[in-house]
Amino acid sequence: xxxxxxxxxxxxxxxxxxxxxxxxxxxxxxxxxxxxxxxxxxxxxxxxxxxxxxxxxxxxxxxxxxxxxxxxxxxxxxxxxxxxxxxxxxxxxxxxxxxxxxxxxxxxxxxxxxxxxxxxxxxxxxxxxxxxxxxxxxxxxxxxxxxxxxxxxxxxxxxxxxxxxxxxxxxxxxxxxxxxxxxxxxxxxxxxxxxxxxxxxxxxxxxxxxxxxxxxxxxxxxxxxxxxxxxxxxxxxxxxxxxxxxxxxxxxxxxxxxxxxxxxxxxxxxxxxxxxxxxxxxxxxxxxxxxxxxxxxxxxxxxxxxxxxxxxxxxxxxxxxxxxxxxxxxxxxxxxxxxxxxxxxxxxxxxxxxxxxxxxxxxxxxxxxxxxxxxxxxxxxxxxxxxxxxxxxxxxxxxxxxxxxxxx
Amino acid sequence: xxxxxxxxxxxxxxxxxxxxxxxxxxxxxxxxxxxxxxxxxxxxxxxxxxxxxxxxxxxxxxxxxxxxxxxxxxxxxxxxxxxxxxxxxxxxxxxxxxxxxxxxxxxxxxxxxxxxxxxxxxxxxxxxxxxxxxxxxxxxxxxxxxxxxxxxxxxxxxxxxxxxxxxxxxxxxxxxxxxxxxxxxxxxxxxxxxxxxxxxxxxxxxxxxxxxxxxxxxxxxxxxxxxxxxxxxxxxxxxxxxxxxxxxxxxxxxxxxxxxxxxxxxxxxxxxxxxxxxxxxxxxxxxxxxxxxxxxxxxx
Numbered sequence: 001x002x003x004x005x006x007x008x009x010x011x012x013x014x015x016x017x018x019x020x021x022x023x024x025x026x027x028x029x030x031x032x033x034x035x036x037x038x039x040x041x042x043x044x045x046x047x048x049x050x051x052x053x054x055x056x057x058x059x060x061x062x063x064x065x066x067x068x069x070x071x072x073x074x075x076x077x078x079x080x081x082x083x084x085x086x087x088x089x090x091x092x093x094x095x096x097x098x099x100x101x102x103x104x105x106x107x108x109x110x111x112x113x114x115x116x117x118x119x120x121x122x123x124x125x126x127x128x129x130x131x132x133x134x135x136x137x138x139x140x141x142x143x144x145x146x147x148x149x150x151x152x153x154x155x156x157x158x159x160x161x162x163x164x165x166x167x168x169x170x171x172x173x174x175x176x177x178x179x180x181x182x183x184x185x186x187x188x189x190x191x192x193x194x195x196x197x198x199x200x201x202x203x204x205x206x207x208x209x210x211x212x213x214x215x216x217x218x219x220x221x222x223x224x225x226x227x228x229x230x231x232x233x234x235x236x237x238x239x240x241x242x243x244x245x246x247x248x249x250x251x252x253x254x255x256x257x258x259x260x261x262x263x264x265x266x267x268x269x270x271x272x273x274x275x276x277x278x279x280x281x282x283x284x285x286x287x288x289x290x291x292x293x294x295x296x297x298x299x300x301x302x303x304x305x306x307x308x309x310x311x312x313x314x315x316x317x318x319x320x321x322x323x324x325x326x327x328x329x330x331x332x333x334x335x336x337x338x339x340x341x342x343x344x345x346x347x348x349x350x351x352x353x354x355x356x357x358x359x360x361x362x363x364x365x366x367x368x369x370x371x372x373x374x375x376x377x378x379x380x381x382x383x384x385x386x387x388x389x390x391x392x393x394x395x396x397x398x399x400x401x402x403x404x405x406x407x408x
Numbered sequence: 409x410x411x412x413x414x415x416x417x418x419x420x421x422x423x424x425x426x427x428x429x430x431x432x433x434x435x436x437x438x439x440x441x442x443x444x445x446x447x448x449x450x451x452x453x454x455x456x457x458x459x460x461x462x463x464x465x466x467x468x469x470x471x472x473x474x475x476x477x478x479x480x481x482x483x484x485x486x487x488x489x490x491x492x493x494x495x496x497x498x499x500x501x502x503x504x505x506x507x508x509x510x511x512x513x514x515x516x517x518x519x520x521x522x523x524x525x526x527x528x529x530x531x532x533x534x535x536x537x538x539x540x541x542x543x544x545x546x547x548x549x550x551x552x553x554x555x556x557x558x559x560x561x562x563x564x565x566x567x568x569x570x571x572x573x574x575x576x577x578x579x580x581x582x583x584x585x586x587x588x589x590x591x592x593x594x595x596x597x598x599x600x601x602x603x604x605x606x607x608x609x610x611x612x613x614x615x616x617x618x619x620x621x622x623x624x625x626x627x628x629x630x631x632x633x634x635x636x637x638x639x640x641x642x643x644x645x646x647x648x649x650x651x652x653x654x655x656x657x658x659x660x661x662x663x664x665x666x667x668x669x670x671x672x673x674x675x676x677x678x679x680x681x682x683x684x685x686x687x688x689x690x691x692x693x694x695x696x697x698x699x700x701x702x703x704x705x706x707x708x
Contacts, residue, residue, distance in 0.1 A: 072455060072672060079459030100456060184545060194655045239564040240544040242656040371674045382657035386569040
């Protein structure tokens with residue numbers, strides 16, 4: 001009897017709670033789950049806090065995922081259905097998830113949005129998220145490649161520091177002049193490592209030669225790879241270029257052990273600290289005088305997963321993040337992906353140069369099979385640079401793999 | 409109640425429970441993952457179909473596909489060189505050190521203990537440190553060899569395709585020596601001193617004592633160390649990841665690393681499973697040798 005009483009009392013209690021409205025407030029309170037590659041102090045973490053302050057009814061739960069794990073983790077999450085509302089995805093992998101219907105098409109919401117205007121976006125970053133009339137994400141910022149050079153070394157070698165190399169031939173000649181084996185100084189530092197970074201560095205050269213990831217074996221493409229071969233064979237760049245990341249390669253430039261380096265704007269804070277010389281930035285040299293300049297498009301996108309329970313609120317967060325575009329350069333070192341006015345940019349000259357390079361930056365792919373394509377390209381570069389194959393053979397093999405992959 | 413417990417403990421049911429527990433553990437944590445790998449190696453699979461078992465069966469097509477890859481042959485050769493050289497060098501150097509420390513000199517056992525310092529280091533850390541030591545332009549090893557006048561110019565230990573695999577082997581041998589030495593020391597200690605004494609009295613020289621006393625009496629230990637060493641070398645993934653990542657151009661790629669690359673870099677999980685299954689077969693062979701040699705040890 002007493003037990004029954006207790007039970008009914010509990011029931012009454014629960015009903016009463018329901019009527020007083022406390023649970024109803026809970027129902028209106030929304031939690032957004034966000035995955036990002038940032039560390040605690042970076043981009044998504046502080047910005048999510050700011051967003052929460054503006055939206056007391058929304059809690060943003062941000063989780064850090066390692067850059068190399070995020071594709072795997074997202075794929076596994078989409079199997080179990082336990083996906084976040086928003087995630088970071090690297091540019092060339094948007095298609096992997098988009099083509100399987102795992103990403104929300106943002107185009108209808110963008111059409112209604114007062115804050116996001118696609119017509120202001122630069123073509124490269126926009127191409128990374130636009131598939132036909134679908135938009136699978138909002139680029140959160142960009143980076144790209146350019147040529148850093150040590151103006152002091154230029155002067156010492158009798159080169160004009162105001163005339164950085166503009167063509168491949170000039171780059172070769174300058175690298176040769178600047179190389180000094182006695183002092184262990186290489187002319188150029190770049191990265192041909194067997195990872196996505198290697199693809200990122202090599203693809204602009206193929207694209208400047210007129211090819212692309214799916215058109216790798218024209219005579220011009222072969223010339224691009226032969227040019228890299230020549231740099232390594234003649235020791236104008238270190239043989240360790242094959243195993244060094246971009247960050248490690250640029251470290252040798254900062255230490256004065258290479259006179260030029262190909263890398264991106266993420267190097268600037270470290271360079272300001274480590275490089276005790278007059279360093280400057282120039283556009284990547286083109287194949288011949290007047291031929292097309294192409295650079296690489298780096299950084300990634302914020303996407304909303306198709307299974308998100310709160311697409312509206314998730315989109316509000318994306319709008320908020322996008323509204324921070326004028327400060328991404330100074331705060332996080334990203335180039336803005338759309339025309340915005342940046343007040344007092346850090347390193348104004350370098351900023352202007354990188355922004356110019358971004359105008360011709362191309363996205364890798366797109367292809368739902370990017371991982372395979374990227375590996376075919378890395379394999380070709382490594383095989384040619386180690387002379388296991390000629391540049392022509394290596395690229396022909398890569399072309400075969402890419403064709404097989406794309407047509408599978 | 410206590411009688412029931414006693415009967416349970418003394419009766420055959422207790423033995424059965426022990427067997428069942430061990431079997432259950434093996435089944436859940438060893439057999440199931442292994443079987444799952446075998447299943448995945450005969451299915452069409454990518455990372456979006458990982459959650460279900462009902463995937464298209466493709467028979468041995470994955471095997472044909474993987475074995476036909478241009479890099480497969482290279483990886484197989486590299487793996488063979490890596491395992492054979494690593495194991496032989498570890499065993500020989502380990503045995504020499506074990507015999508060395510068996511000599512009675514002050515601090516011998518303490519110094520032998522200190523040798524283990526290398527073994528307790530995580531392979532990832534070992535790889536990172538060797539990567540610094542072996543760096544082409546500014547590595548310590550090149551600097552030392554250059555200062556001693558042994559080399560002119562630099563050896564590109566990590567980025568020269570003719571050298572990278574051997575750099576990996578050097579680091580792996582260094583890592584494996586202490587373990588070999590320790591196990592072999594135990595084997596040496598188990599040989600009764602009077603056997604040596606008798607051999608000496610019969611006029612056997614030091615070399616003869618080694619060849620006709622030490623080696624035969626260590627047969628079981630050597631077999632066990634050899635097979636364990638082969639298994640450890642075949643699962644040496646971390647060192648490869650930290651030192652060369654299989655590069656340049658797959659010059660130092662070995663099966664265990666390739667399997668990971670296939671599965672998690674290009675998401676060819678079926679391909680990665682194929683490599684894993686082939687490796688399991690090899691390891692099972694070695695394990696049979698190991699079990700046989702420990703059986704001999706018990707008899708000896």
